Amino acid sequence: MAPNATDDHETPTPVTDADEARSRRRRTAARYVVPVTVVGVAAATIGLVPALADSGDPDLPRITAQQLLDKVAASDVQQLSGTVKITTDLGLPDLGGLESGLLAGATQSSDGSSADPSTKLMELASGTHTLRVATDGPEKQKLSLLENAAEYSLVHNGKDVWGYDSKSNEVYHSTLSEAARKQSQAPATPKDLTEETLKSLDPTTSVKVDGTVHVAGRDAYKLLVTPKQSGTTVGAISIAVDAETGLPLKFTLTPRSGGAAVVDAGFTQVSFAKPAASTFDFTPPKGAKVTQGEELRGDEGKDAPDTENGKQGLGEDLTGLNVLGKGWTSIATYDTGTEGVPAADHPDAGAFGGFIDSFGDKVSGDFGKGTVFSTRLVNALITDNGKVYVGAVTKDALVKAAEGN
Structure with a gap:
C-alpha cells in the first residue's frame, strides 16, 4: 500500500507552501535515485x-x-x-x-x-x-x-x-x-x-x-x-x-x-x-x-510484469511497465512520471546538482534526449521526459528501443 494513502471520501488537507516545497524536494530526490536504484x-x-x-x-x-x-x-x-x-x-x-x-x-x-x-x-x-x-x-x-x-x-x-x-x-x-x-x-x-x-x-x-x-x-x-x-x-x-x-x-x-x-x-x-x-x-x-512489519501475503507477485502480454500497471507512481523484445535482449520500460536526471544547472538540482548526471552518457534520437547509466551487465536509459529503459543489453539496444517505442 502506498504511504499516506487517503480515503476517496476524506476531506482533503489544504496544500501549503511548505508541503509544495517538500513535494518538490521528493521529486528531485527521486530523479537522483532512479539511475542508481534501477541498476542496483x-x-x-x-x-x-x-x-x-x-x-x-x-x-x-x-x-x-x-x-x-x-x-x-x-x-x-x-x-x-x-x-x-x-x-x-x-x-x-x-x-x-x-x-x-x-x-x-x-x-x-x-x-x-x-x-x-x-x-x-x-x-x-x-x-x-x-x-x-x-x-x-x-x-x-x-x-x-x-x-x-x-x-x-x-x-x-x-x-x-x-x-x-x-x-x-x-x-x-x-x-x-x-x-x-x-x-x-x-x-x-x-x-x-x-x-x-x-x-x-x-x-x-x-x-x-x-x-x-x-x-x-x-x-x-x-x-x-x-x-x-x-x-x-x-x-x-x-x-x-x-x-x-x-x-x-x-x-x-x-x-x-x-x-x-x-x-x-x-x-x-x-x-x-x-x-x-x-x-x-x-x-x-x-x-x-x-x-x-506488515504481513507478507504471498500475492505480491500479482503486480509483476506480464511478460506474455507485455504490459502491467504499476500504480500511481508509474504509468505502466512494458517488456520489449524476447529472450536475452528483453528490455523493461516504464514511465516515472517525472523529468529525467537533472543537469548541474537544473533549478531543482541544488547542492547535489549534476553529480549523478556526471556518471552517465548523454544520448539523443527520435525520442529526444536522455542519459545512459552503464554497468558491466545491466544498463539503463533515462530520457529527459522521465521514461526508463533497462536491461542486460548494450547502450545501442536501449537507444534503438526508445526510438521505436
Missing part, C-alpha cells in the same frame, strides 16, 4: 556469489545437457547447511559509500529499520560477502551475512520472519500468510540463481555440458549456458551441478565484454545433514529495538 535493484535480482573450485577435475560418467537439466529439475534437497561466498562486480563508480546508501534508502521501509531485509540484503549488490545458510524444508531457513565485527541474520520459521542487525541491535519482524508460507524457499543460494536462468531457456540459448569440477569437496558437472542473440551484455553462465543430488553448487555469470565475472556465487562448504532445530529459533536480544 536489477543487480540484486541477479543474485549471489561464488566459491573457488577445488583443483582437479573428477572423472564422472558422460551425461547430455538434457540429462543434466533433468537432474537439476528433479533435485529435491530439503536439508542443508553451509557457507556461500558472494562476489558481485558490476563496475559501478566508486561513490565513497554513497551508492550503497542510496540503494539502501531506496528500498528502506518507512520506519527505517536497519534490520529490514529489503534494506540489508541490498548490500549483496556489490563487493564480496560471506554467508552462512541453513534450510530444513520449506518452512525453516536461515541466512547470516557476516560483516566486520557484526552479523546480520534473517530467520524464517513457520509463519515468522525475523531480521536482526547486531551492529545496531535492531530487530525486524513480520509474518507470512498461508499463501506466502507455501512459496517460501531456501535463501540466497546458487540454486535460486539457477532456477531463474533455466526459466529463460528458449531457442535463443545454447546449453551444453562443459566438463566436470570439484566444488566445496563435491563432484560436479559444469553446465554452460550461452546466449545466441547479439545485443545482450551477457557472455555466458556457468553452473556447477552436484553429481549426486543435482543441486547447483556454484553460479558464475561473465559479461560479453570479458574480464572478471559479474556475479560469482557458490558454496565453499556444504553439508546435507539435518540442521539442529535450534538453528531456526530466534528471540529478540534484551534492549533491542523491535519493528513490526
Whole structure:
C-alpha cells in the first residue's frame, strides 16, 4: 500500500507552501535515485556469489545437457547447511559509500529499520560477502551475512520472519500468510540463481555440458549456458551441478565484454545433514529495538510484469511497465512520471546538482534526449521526459528501443 494513502471520501488537507516545497524536494530526490536504484535493484535480482573450485577435475560418467537439466529439475534437497561466498562486480563508480546508501534508502521501509531485509540484503549488490545458510524444508531457513565485527541474520520459521542487525541491535519482524508460507524457499543460494536462468531457456540459448569440477569437496558437472542473440551484455553462465543430488553448487555469470565475472556465487562448504532445530529459533536480544512489519501475503507477485502480454500497471507512481523484445535482449520500460536526471544547472538540482548526471552518457534520437547509466551487465536509459529503459543489453539496444517505442 502506498504511504499516506487517503480515503476517496476524506476531506482533503489544504496544500501549503511548505508541503509544495517538500513535494518538490521528493521529486528531485527521486530523479537522483532512479539511475542508481534501477541498476542496483536489477543487480540484486541477479543474485549471489561464488566459491573457488577445488583443483582437479573428477572423472564422472558422460551425461547430455538434457540429462543434466533433468537432474537439476528433479533435485529435491530439503536439508542443508553451509557457507556461500558472494562476489558481485558490476563496475559501478566508486561513490565513497554513497551508492550503497542510496540503494539502501531506496528500498528502506518507512520506519527505517536497519534490520529490514529489503534494506540489508541490498548490500549483496556489490563487493564480496560471506554467508552462512541453513534450510530444513520449506518452512525453516536461515541466512547470516557476516560483516566486520557484526552479523546480520534473517530467520524464517513457520509463519515468522525475523531480521536482526547486531551492529545496531535492531530487530525486524513480520509474518507470512498461508499463501506466502507455501512459496517460501531456501535463501540466497546458487540454486535460486539457477532456477531463474533455466526459466529463460528458449531457442535463443545454447546449453551444453562443459566438463566436470570439484566444488566445496563435491563432484560436479559444469553446465554452460550461452546466449545466441547479439545485443545482450551477457557472455555466458556457468553452473556447477552436484553429481549426486543435482543441486547447483556454484553460479558464475561473465559479461560479453570479458574480464572478471559479474556475479560469482557458490558454496565453499556444504553439508546435507539435518540442521539442529535450534538453528531456526530466534528471540529478540534484551534492549533491542523491535519493528513490526506488515504481513507478507504471498500475492505480491500479482503486480509483476506480464511478460506474455507485455504490459502491467504499476500504480500511481508509474504509468505502466512494458517488456520489449524476447529472450536475452528483453528490455523493461516504464514511465516515472517525472523529468529525467537533472543537469548541474537544473533549478531543482541544488547542492547535489549534476553529480549523478556526471556518471552517465548523454544520448539523443527520435525520442529526444536522455542519459545512459552503464554497468558491466545491466544498463539503463533515462530520457529527459522521465521514461526508463533497462536491461542486460548494450547502450545501442536501449537507444534503438526508445526510438521505436
